[in-house]
Amino acid sequence: MSLLALDNIRYGWPGQPALLDIPRFALAPAERVFLHGPSGTGKSTLLALIAGVVTPHSGTLTLDGTDLAALKASARDRWRADQLGFVFQQFNLLPYLSAMDNVLLPLRFSAPRRQRLTAAASDEAGRLLTDLKLPPRLWPARADTLSIGQQQRVAVARALIGRPPLVIADEPTSALDADTQQAFLDLLFGECDQHGTALLFVSHDLRLASRFDRVVALADINRAALHPAGAHA
Secondary structure: OOOEEEEEEEEOOOOOOOOEEEEEEEEOOOOEEEEEOOOOOOHHHHHHHHOOOOOOOEEEEEEOOEEHHHOOHHHHHHHHHHHEEEEOOOOOOOOOOEHHHHHHHHHHHOHHHHHOOOOOHHHHHHHHHHHOOOOHHHOOOEHHHOOHHHHHHHHHHHHHOOOOOEEEEEOOOOOOOHHHHHHHHHHHHHHHHHHOOEEEEEOOOHHHHHHOOEEEEHHHHOHHHHOHHHOOO
């Protein structure tokens, strides 16, 4: 059974050839998938489709049985808040909020994430930050005073709080050295395993690929890769 399923998805920017033409791509519950491809081949656009930020021109994209294209924009926004956790390349923390408040932020916008908690929100945020090796003395600190590695841990805790069924990590290790990359994956995998969360990890760094359940090259699932003139980021 698939948690995420793309079937005959086509998408292109206005006035451009099709950027994505994907007959089939799926993730199973709790599966770890490493997705890679050169810059400009549509990885960011694929993530935008999965997140419901844009909708396909044709085909179906379902997450946990919900067809995103069938939802209105406001419903897609609510669905994204409920069902997805994101770890962005630049982390996208709110700089004026504390580490703790950044982690708690998704709960303000999603009742289902609050309902999936098995402890008080602050206790769950604290547990995640502890598991991710961010010491309690830093929890009240503004996000913009934290180191890159500390911000990364906050971003992961924010993505995982409320146990979304799918976490998407978009080039989250690009600024890290090799040892720190492996330690980061240990932490991320441990949290996903604990909660049965599926992980779609997008990266250029194939050195990390061996740790995943499955490795997917975007060009192998995208028929539009045969027409590189239509490529965008």
